[in-house]
Amino acid sequence: MAEGHASPNYWLIWLYLFILTVVEIAVIFIPVAKLLIVIALVSLALVKATLVAAYFMHLRFEGRTLALIALTPLFLGALLIVILIPDHSAVPHKTVDSMKVAPAAGHR
Amino acid sequence: MKAWREVLACATCVGVPWVKADLGFFWSALFLMVVPVAVAGLIGGWLYSAYRRGRDGVAHGRATIPPLTSTRKESGQ
Amino acid sequence: MSQVATVHSGTEPAESPLTPESWGKLGMWIFLAGDAMGFGTLLAAYGAMRFGSADWPSPYDRLGINLTAFMTFLLICSSVTMVKGLEGVKNGKRGIAQIYLLLTIIGGVGFLGLQVYEWTKLIDEGLKVFGNPWGASLFGTTFFIITGFHGLHVTGGVVYLSVMLVLVSKPTTALGTGWTYNVVEISGLYWHFVDLVWIMVFTFIYLL
Amino acid sequence: MTVATDVTPPRRDEVAIVDGLLADIGRIPPSLPPDDGDDGEGPWPEPERTPLVANAVLGMVMFLGAEVMFFAALVGAFLVLRLGAQVWPPPLQPRLPVEVTGVNTAILLLSGATMALAVRAIGRGKQAGLRRYLACTAVLGAIFLAVQGYEWTRLVHFGLTASSGTYGATFYTLIGVHGAHVLGALVWLSLVLVAARRGRFTTRTHVPVTLCGMFWFFVVFVWPVLYVLVYLR
Numbered sequence: 001m002a003e004g005h006a007s008p009n010y011w012l013i014w015l016y017l018f019i020l021t022v023v024e025i026a027v028i029f030i031p032v033a034k035l036l037i038v039i040a041l042v043s044l045a046l047v048k049a050t051l052v053a054a055y056f057m058h059l060r061f062e063g064r065t066l067a068l069i070a071l072t073p074l075f076l077g078a079l080l081i082v083i084l085i086p087d088h089s090a091v092p093h094k095t096v097d098s099m100k101v102a103p104a105a106g107h108r
Numbered sequence: 109m110k111a112w113r114e115v116l117a118c119a120t121c122v123g124v125p126w127v128k129a130d131l132g133f134f135w136s137a138l139f140l141m142v143v144p145v146a147v148a149g150l151i152g153g154w155l156y157s158a159y160r161r162g163r164d165g166v167a168h169g170r171a172t173i174p175p176l177t178s179t180r181k182e183s184g185q
Numbered sequence: 186m187s188q189v190a191t192v193h194s195g196t197e198p199a200e201s202p203l204t205p206e207s208w209g210k211l212g213m214w215i216f217l218a219g220d221a222m223g224f225g226t227l228l229a230a231y232g233a234m235r236f237g238s239a240d241w242p243s244p245y246d247r248l249g250i251n252l253t254a255f256m257t258f259l260l261i262c263s264s265v266t267m268v269k270g271l272e273g274v275k276n277g278k279r280g281i282a283q284i285y286l287l288l289t290i291i292g293g294v295g296f297l298g299l300q301v302y303e304w305t306k307l308i309d310e311g312l313k314v315f316g317n318p319w320g321a322s323l324f325g326t327t328f329f330i331i332t333g334f335h336g337l338h339v340t341g342g343v344v345y346l347s348v349m350l351v352l353v354s355k356p357t358t359a360l361g362t363g364w365t366y367n368v369v370e371i372s373g374l375y376w377h378f379v380d381l382v383w384i385m386v387f388t389f390i391y392l393l
Numbered sequence: 394m395t396v397a398t399d400v401t402p403p404r405r406d407e408v409a410i411v412d413g414l415l416a417d418i419g420r421i422p423p424s425l426p427p428d429d430g431d432d433g434e435g436p437w438p439e440p441e442r443t444p445l446v447a448n449a450v451l452g453m454v455m456f457l458g459a460e461v462m463f464f465a466a467l468v469g470a471f472l473v474l475r476l477g478a479q480v481w482p483p484p485l486q487p488r489l490p491v492e493v494t495g496v497n498t499a500i501l502l503l504s505g506a507t508m509a510l511a512v513r514a515i516g517r518g519k520q521a522g523l524r525r526y527l528a529c530t531a532v533l534g535a536i537f538l539a540v541q542g543y544e545w546t547r548l549v550h551f552g553l554t555a556s557s558g559t560y561g562a563t564f565y566t567l568i569g570v571h572g573a574h575v576l577g578a579l580v581w582l583s584l585v586l587v588a589a590r591r592g593r594f595t596t597r598t599h600v601p602v603t604l605c606g607m608f609w610f611f612v613v614f615v616w617p618v619l620y621v622l623v624y625l626r
Contacts, residue, residue, distance in 0.1 A: 007272060014265040021257055028245060028392055038393060045388035049381050056264050056377040058370070066203050066214055073218050077225030084229055088237030129234065130315050130326040132477035136469040137227065137330045143465040144223075147458045154454070155446065162445045175444045177451055 013055045020048050213371045217378045220338075224382050227334065228389050231327045242319035248307065248328070248391055256299050257387050263292025264380040267346075267373045274353060274369050277360040282369075286350045289376065293343040300336050304329075328390060335386055338379045345372050453604050457611050460574075464615055467567050468622060474559045475622075482626065483560050487551035489624050490544050497540045498620050501575075504533035505613035512606045518596040520589070527586045527602075530609065534579045541572055567623055571616060578612045581605050 024044050027037055054060040059067055155176065162174055204210040235241050270285030307328075314329050316322040349372045352358055358365050475481050482488065507529040514522030548564075555565040585605045588594065594602055 010265050010268045010272075014261060017261045017264075018258065021254065021261070024388065024392060025250065025254055041388050041392050045384055048384045052264065052377055052381045052384065056268050056380075057374055063203055066211075069203075069214055069218050073221035073225050076222060077229055080226060080229040081232060084233040088233040126479050127477045128479065129473075129477050130322040132473035132475070133230070133234065133323060134314060134326045134330060135476055136472040137230075139472060140465060140469045141223070141334060144219075144462065147461050151454055151458055158445045177444050177446050177448065 008055050008060075010055070013051055016051055017048055020044055020051075207367050207371075209367065209371050210374070213374050217374065220378070221382070224331075224334070224385070227327075227331050228385065231331060231389065234323050234327065235321075238321040238323065240320035242317070242321070242324050244324075244391055244393070247310075247312070247317075247319055247324075249303075250391055252299060252303055253387060253391050256296055256303075257383065259292050259296050259299070260380045260383050263289045263296070264377050266292065267376050270353075271366070271369055271373050274360050274366050275362055279353065279360060282353050282360070283350065286346060286353060286369075290343055290346050290350065293339055293346065293376075297336060297339055297343070300332065300339075304332075331386060331390060335379070335382055338382065342376050342379050345375060348372075447600055449600050449604055450607070453607050457607065460611060461615075464570070464619075467570060468618070471563045471567055471622065474563055478559065481560075483558060486558065486560050487548055487553040489548070489564065491624050493540065493544060494620060494624055497537055498617060500533055500540075501537045501613050501616050504530045504537065505610055507533065508606050508609045508613075512599075512602055515589075515594050515599045515602050516596065520592060520594075523589050523594065523602070524586070527582065527589055531579060531582050531586060534575060534582065534609075538572065538575055538579065541568070541575075564623060567619055571612070571619055574612050574615075578605075578609050581608065 024041060027040050027044070030037065053070060059070060159176055162176070165174075204214070266285045266288040270282050270289060273279070273282030273285055311318045312325045312328065313322075314326055317325045349369050353360070353365065353369065360366075507526045511523050511526035511530060514526055545565075553561045553564070555562050582605055585601055588601065
C-alpha cells in the first residue's frame with residue numbers, strides 16, 4: 001500500500017468533514033419531527049466516519065477483507081441496539097410519570 | 109405495583125426512579141473497561157517475562173535466544 | 186540481532202494477504218475493531234437507557250455545543266495533520282514530518298485541555314456522575330463515562346504520537362516508505378480511530 | 394503438496410532432507426526407555442530452537458483470556474442489577490448458603506493447591522505423585538460440585554428459581570456457568586488422570602497436564618470473585 005496508490009487530496013477530505021460538521025449543527029435547528037433529525041444526524045455521522053476510515057485510514061486502498069474486519073463492530077453494534085429494544089421499550093417509560101408520583105404518595 | 113417490582117429487583121426498570129441505574133451503570137462500565145486492559149497486560153507481561161528468561165539464558169551460556177513462540181507445528185515432538 | 190527482536194519489515198505476501206506490509210497493521214486493525222466494539226456497546230447502552238427514560242435532559246441545552254463543535258474541529262484538523270506528517274515521512278522530509286506530527290500532538294493536547302475545561306464547567310453547573318439538577322441521573326453517568334473513556338484514548342494517543350515524534354526526529358531513523366512509514370502509519374490508524382469515535386460521540390451525546 | 398505421478402529424480406535439497414531424517418532416526422532409539430525423569434535430560438541434546446512458550450500453552454492463555462472476558466461480561470451485567478437494586482438481597486427471597494459455600498470455597502482452593510502439586514510432581518518426574526495429586530484434585534472438585542448441586546436443589550425447593558427475579562436469575566446464571574466450567578474441567582482432569590495412570594507423561598512431555606492445570610487454576614481463581622460478589626452482602 002505504501003506506494004501502491006496516489007495520495008488523496010487530504011485537505012479536500014478535511015473540507016468535507018468540516019462542512020458536514022457545520023451541516024450537523026445546522027440540522028438540529030430545522031423545525032421537523034425529531035425522528036427525521038435523528039435519522040439525518042446518524043447518517044451524517046456515518047458519512048463522516050466513512051470518510052475518515054476510507055481516506056485517512058487508507059481503508060479504500062486496502063484489501064476488501066480488512067474493510068470487513070472494520071465493519072464487523074458496526075454490524076455487531078447495530079445488532080446490540082436491536083437486542084436492547086425490548087429492554088427499554090417494554091416496561092417503564094410510558095408509565096414512569098405516574099410512577100414518579102408514587103413515592104410522594106407515601107407508598108414507601 | 110412498586111413493592112412488587114422492588115421485591116423482584118426488576119431487570120428492565122431503567123427509567124424507574126427507585127432503581128439506581130446510574131450506580132450500576134457506572135461501576136459496571138468501569139469494571140468492563142478495566143478487565144480487558146488487565147487481561148492484555150497480564151498476557152503481555154507474561155510473554156515479556158518469557159522473553160526475558162530466554163535472554164537471561166543467553167547470558168548463562170546458551171548460543172542464541174530461542175524464538176518466543178513457534179510458527180511451526182509442534183505436535184509429534 | 187537477536188531472533189526474538191527481529192522486526193518483520195520485509196513483505197510476506199504469501200502469509201499476510203490482508204496487510205502485505207506488516208503484521209502490525211493487521212494487529213492494529215483488529216485491536217481497533219475490538220475497541221470500536223467497546224465504544225459501540227457504551228453508545229448502544231446509552232441509547233437504550235436514554236430511550237427508556239422519561240426525564241432525560243436535553244443535551245443541547247445542558248452541555249452546550251459551541252465548545253464541543255470547536256473540539257470536533259480540532260480533532261479533524263489533527264487528523265489531517267497526521268496524514269500530512271505521514272506524507273512527510275513517505276517523501277523523506279524529516280522537517281515536515283516533525284512539524285505535522287507536533288501539530289497533531291498539540292491538537293490532541295488542546296482537545297484534552299478543552300475537555301478538562303468543559304468537565305469543570307459542567308461540574309460547577311451541577312452535573313455529577315450520580316445526579317444532576319435537570320433530570321435522569323444517568324445523563325451525567327453516561328456523559329462522564331463515555332467522554333472520559335474517549336479522553337483516555339486521546340491521552341494514550343498523545344503519548345503514542347510523542348513516541349512517534351521522537352522516532353522520526355532521530356537522525357538515525359531512515360525515512361521513506363520502509364519500516365518507519367509503516368510504524369507511523371499504524372500510529373496514525375489509532376489516531377484517526379480516536380477522531381472517528383469522537384465524531385460518533387459528538388453526534389450521539391451532544392447533538393441528538 | 395500434491396503427489397507427483399511421474400517419476401522424477403528427487404531434487405538435491407530433498408535428498409539432503411531425507412538424509413537428515415535418516416540420520417535423526419538413527420540417533421533416536423527405536424523404543425524409548427521408560428522415563429524415570431531423574432535427570433531432566435532426554436536421551437538426545439535439547440534442540441536449540443525450542444520456543445520459549447509452547448504453542449499449546451500460548452493458545453490456552455488466549456483461550457483463558459477470552460474466558461475471563463466472558464465471566465467479566467456476566468459480572469458486569471450482575472453489577473448493573475445488584476448496584477441498581479434498592480435493596481440487595483431483595484426481601485422475601487431465600488437467602489444463599491454463605492457458610493456452607495464458604496467451606497466449599499476452601500475445598501476448591503485446596504484442589505487448586507493439589508493441582509499445583511501435581512504439575513510440580515510431573516515436572517520432577519514423579520509419576521506416583523502426579524497420579525496421587527491428580528486424583529486428590531479430581532475428588533476435591535467432585536466434592537465441590539456435589540455440594541453445589543445439593544445447595545441448588547435446596548434453593549429451588551425454597552422457591553429461588555431462575556425466573557423468580559433478578560436475584561435468582563443472576564445467581565443461577567453466574568454460579569451455573571461456573572459450575573459448568575468446573576464440570577468441564579473435571580471431565581478433562583479425568584482424561585488426564587487416565588493418561589497419567591498409563592504413564593503417558595514424562596518430565597519433558599507433559600503439556601496436557603500443564604494445560605489442564607491452567608484451566609483448573611482459572612476455574613479455581615474465578616470462584617472466590619464470584620463468591621464475594623454473589624454470596625456476600
